[in-house]
Amino acid sequence: MKWGKDLGYEMKPIYLDHNATTPVDPQVLDAMIPYMTEKFGNASSMHSFGREGKVALENSRATIAELLGAETSEIYFTSGGTEADNIALKGVARALKKKRSRVLYSAIEHSAIRQSALALIDEGFITEALPVTKEGYVTEKTLSDALDDNTSLVSIMHSNNEVGVIQDIPALVEVAHSRRTLFHTDAVQSMGKIPVNVDDLGVDLLTISAHKIYGPKGAGVVYARSGVMISPLVHGGSHEKGRRPGTENVAGAVGLAKALELVLARQESEYKRMIELSEKFIKKLRSRIENMSLNGPELVEGELTRVPSTVNLSFDGAEGEPIILSLDIESVAVSSGSACSSGAVEPSPVLLAMGSTPELAKSSIRFSMGKSTTVADIDRVGEILPDVISRIRKMSPQYAEAD
Ligand SMILES: *Cc1c(COP(=O)(O)O)cnc(C)c1O
Numbered sequence: 001m002k003w004g005k006d007l008g009y010e011m012k013p014i015y016l017d018h019n020a021t022t023p024v025d026p027q028v029l030d031a032m033i034p035y036m037t038e039k040f041g042n043a044s045s046m047h048s049f050g051r052e053g054k055v056a057l058e059n060s061r062a063t064i065a066e067l068l069g070a071e072t073s074e075i076y077f078t079s080g081g082t083e084a085d086n087i088a089l090k091g092v093a094r095a096l097k098k099k100r101s102r103v104l105y106s107a108i109e110h111s112a113i114r115q116s117a118l119a120l121i122d123e124g125f126i127t128e129a130l131p132v133t134k135e136g137y138v139t140e141k142t143l144s145d146a147l148d149d150n151t152s153l154v155s156i157m158h159s160n161n162e163v164g165v166i167q168d169i170p171a172l173v174e175v176a177h178s179r180r181t182l183f184h185t186d187a188v189q190s191m192g193k194i195p196v197n198v199d200d201l202g203v204d205l206l207t208i209s210a211h212k213i214y215g216p217k218g219a220g221v222v223y224a225r226s227g228v229m230i231s232p233l234v235h236g237g238s239h240e241k242g243r244r245p246g247t248e249n250v251a252g253a254v255g256l257a258k259a260l261e262l263v264l265a266r267q268e269s270e271y272k273r274m275i276e277l278s279e280k281f282i283k284k285l286r287s288r289i290e291n292m293s294l295n296g297p298e299l300v301e302g303e304l305t306r307v308p309s310t311v312n313l314s315f316d317g318a319e320g321e322p323i324i325l326s327l328d329i330e331s332v333a334v335s336s337g338s339a340c341s342s343g344a345v346e347p348s349p350v351l352l353a354m355g356s357t358p359e360l361a362k363s364s365i366r367f368s369m370g371k372s373t374t375v376a377d378i379d380r381v382g383e384i385l386p387d388v389i390s391r392i393r394k395m396s397p398q399y400a401e402a403d
Contacts, residue, residue, distance in 0.1 A: 192263025317399025
């Protein structure tokens with residue numbers, strides 16, 4: 001890894017933003033390179049160059065299908081998680097519009113789902129965001145009360161990118177299916193972290209993305225169970241059975257399959273390691289920082305409550321933006337769920353949906369650990385952060401008053 005003057009960092013940077021993206025694993029890159037250079041054929045061509053690409057594409061599809069517990073014919077390559085989410089939501093809603101015209105999604109979905117749902121309103125669909133509990137759960141009762149005979153699809157993410165909360169997807173699927181409603185889950189943040197199997201979950205559609213699992217950016221998959229109708233969003237050739245036309249990104253598919261193999265091979269050991277890191281980190285900060293709260297559920301032994309590598313904390317009275325910038329000066333990369341739109345910082349819709357006040361939501365920081373994260377990294381951030389927070393709080397008039 002390269003750091004130093006060109007990055008403006010004095011010391012080895014600590015990257016705690018794995019939920020935003022991850023570096024490509026060297027083994028993934030090695031697997032991809034031939035399909036951008038000597039094996040460059042168009043997978044639709046009839047000659048040997050084309051066949052070579054086609055074989056790689058179909059082998060990748062088969063690998064991904066097997067790892068998800070799906071049939072090869074149920075895997076569709078996309079340009080990433082965003083497109084996969086769009087295809088699932090809009091593609092299914094449009095295909096079923098004549099029969100049912102209502103779509104439900106959780107209030108804590110990734111913007112790819114939330115914005116797709118808003119776009120559907122303009123086409124005459126009824127869309128509704130399902131509320132979540134303080135910890136971020138969609139309850140079976142919430143879903144059951146919201147369902148009606150006009151609902152074609154429900155989209156509830158498996159694990160959340162901002163706070164890590166893991167939904168009880170099999171239970172929610174049962175509720176949806178009892179009303180003959182299809183179920184999509186965005187599992188982008190679950191891959192390689194917790195078990196994902198389409199039959200165990202029971203879902204009809206599922207989204208994954210390569211760059212969140214040490215694969216390349218611009219590659220993803222939407223799984224669609226056999227028989228699920230989807231209207232294509234874009235039109236062109238017969239690639240991906242016409243559901244997602246466009247010359248296939250063979251190198252991306254190869255990279256996604258390889259990345260998935262690699263993260264699944266170390267999933268169990270990483271899960272244990274992340275629990276230890278997460279607990280150590282939170283414990284250290286709790287003993288040093290007052291008025292700090294964890295967003296999302298606590299970890300519970302033997303239960304899937306939260307993806308342990310995601311730690312989202314609110315620091316009452318300290319705004320997120322200066323925290324991020326102060327940590328960046330210390331070579332620590334973190335993020336917040338807040339978005340900067342036209343100069344003003346907007347609080348995270350996810351935290352607001354979980355009942356946070358706008359002020360507290362704006363004071364939240366997401367630490368997302370990954371493969372490269374060590375105990376030493378966590379210790380160093382645990383050392384730096386209390387000073388950063390107290391310095392920022394001292395400059396905050398609100399916090400000084402409240403003191
Ligand atoms: C990153 C992410 C996406 C979007 O995936 P891209 O490949 O970046 O388009 C969708 N859903 C979740 C939960 C994500 O974390």
